Every structure is written in structure tokens, then in C-alpha cells.
Amino acid sequence: LQDCLRWKPELPTLLLVLDRETGGEVARVPLPFGYCLHLANAWEEGARLHVELLELDGPAYDEYHPLPDLFPTVKPGRPVRYVIDPAAGSVVERLASPYENAPDFPNVDPRLFARRGSDVWMLGIAETGKSGTKSFDEVVHIDWERNHADTWRAPRGVYPAAEPVMVPDPSRERGGTLIVPLYDSHDDATTYALFDALDLASGPRTRLPLGGKLHLAFHATWMDG
Numbered sequence: 001l002q003d004c005l006r007w008k009p010e011l012p013t014l015l016l017v018l019d020r021e022t023g024g025e026v027a028r029v030p031l032p033f034g035y036c037l038h039l040a041n042a043w044e045e046g047a048r049l050h051v052e053l054l055e056l057d058g059p060a061y062d063e064y065h066p067l068p069d070l071f072p073t074v075k076p077g078r079p080v081r082y083v084i085d086p087a088a089g090s091v092v093e094r095l096a097s098p099y100e101n102a103p104d105f106p107n108v109d110p111r112l113f114a115r116r117g118s119d120v121w122m123l124g125i126a127e128t129g130k131s132g133t134k135s136f137d138e139v140v141h142i143d144w145e146r147n148h149a150d151t152w153r154a155p156r157g158v159y160p161a162a163e164p165v166m167v168p169d170p171s172r173e174r175g176g177t178l179i180v181p182l183y184d185s186h187d188d189a190t191t192y193a194l195f196d197a198l199d200l201a202s203g204p205r206t207r208l209p210l211g212g213k214l215h216l217a218f219h220a221t222w223m224d225g
Contacts (some may be wrong), residue, residue, distance in 0.1 A: 007059045027086040040106035040120045049084040069133050076100040079142050099149035102128040103164030118145045119169045121164040135159050141200050142200040162220040190214040
């Protein structure tokens with residue numbers, strides 16, 4: 001896949017908006033900056049389109065190889081919330097999070113997919129900006145209401161094996177349990193760490209042993225039942 005991609009920062013970044021029913025093009029909106037690999041969420045409010053995405057200073061694909069030298073020069077990035085006017089093909093508002101440690105693999109409360117929400121969870125690389133091999137080692141919660149980042153950093157040699165999964169608490173309108181599989185290179189085993197989704201800094205409330213190890217997959221979701 002890497003051989004099919006070419007990064008040309010001199011070219012503009014465009015947000016392509018398509019009609020959900022027909023797949024036809026609605027708008028091409030120039031964005032002021034960056035590269036995006038993953039979107040977090042999007043929803044419509046009247047004539048405005050709200051888009052949450054991860055805006056990176058440069059692509060991360062080339063940081064995945066050659067193994068085992070991961071992310072030697074990974075660039076900063078940040079979660080960004082855009083308000084778009086599709087009719088005008090323009091950006092109305094841009095809100096950038098203060099968290100810049102190469103975030104990736106975002107997830108939201110599944111009850112609020114394609115609806116306005118306050119929270120996004122993702123992974124980050126604590127030593128972004130430093131040379132040398134590294135990997136994702138931070139679990140991050142972005143609270144858009146306060147534009148605040150809450151983080152938990154894994155112990156050295158322990159790495160998230162997939163993106164965080166939000167399991168809603170049905171008794172609460174907001175929050176629940178965040179599940180993150182953690183691979184421990186010292187024990188060569190994986191455990192599931194369960195966090196209070198709105199209080200990552202306090203660390204895992206409990207850990208469930210997997211009984212084996214999970215490879216670094218980086219994609220997961222939650223479905224009731």
C-alpha cells in the first residue's frame with residue numbers, strides 16, 4: 001500500500017463531501033492544513049456540516065516500515081473539529097485540540113455516531129518529536145466542551161494493541177467503560193485494560209487477562225449483544 005501513496009505537501013488538502021443517498025459530489029472544501037488518515041465523527045446541523053478528524057503534519061505510513069524500527073521520525077498531529085458550509089464550499093470554523101502527540105485511531109461513543117458528541121478517544125505517541133524507535137503508548141480522551149486532553153501513559157514496554165473501544169453506560173447520557181488491549185512485551189502477553197472513559201488519568205480500574213497475546217491490529221469496535 002505504501003508504494004501506491006505519494007505525499008505532495010505543495011498540493012491543497014480537500015475535504016470531499018458526498019451525498020449519502022446517491023454518492024454524488026456535494027462539495028470540495030479546501031482545508032487550511034495537513035494530512036488526514038482517519039476521521040472521528042461527522043454530523044449535520046441545519047445547513048452546516050460538522051467534521052472531527054485527525055490532522056497530521058505529514059503521513060504516517062512510511063513510519064511503519066522497515067520493521068522493527070517503527071515511527072523513528074513521526075510528526076506531530078492534533079484532533080480538529082471543523083464546521084463546514086457545503087453550499088459555499090468553505091470552512092466556517094476550525095477548533096484544534098492542544099494534544100499533538102501524533103494521535104491516531106479515534107473512536108467515539110457508538111450512541112453518538114453521526115451525531116454531536118463531546119468526546120473522542122484515541123491513541124498517541126508520547127515521544128513524538130524525538131528520534132528513535134517508538135510506538136503508541138498513550139490512551140487519550142479529548143473533551144471538546146473544555147477543549148481538554150486527558151491522557152494515560154502505558155509503562156515502558158507495554159503497548160496498546162488496538163484502538164480504544166468505548167462501551168456506553170446505559171444509565172448515563174455520557175461516559176462508560178473504555179476497553180484497551182495492552183500488549184506487555186516483558187511477559188509476551190495481552191490483557192484488556194478497563195478505564196473509566198471520562199477519567200483516564202486515574203489508570204485502569206481492572207485488567208482482564210486474555211490468556212494469550214494479541215497482535216497489534218489497531219482496529220476495533222463495540223456492538224451490544
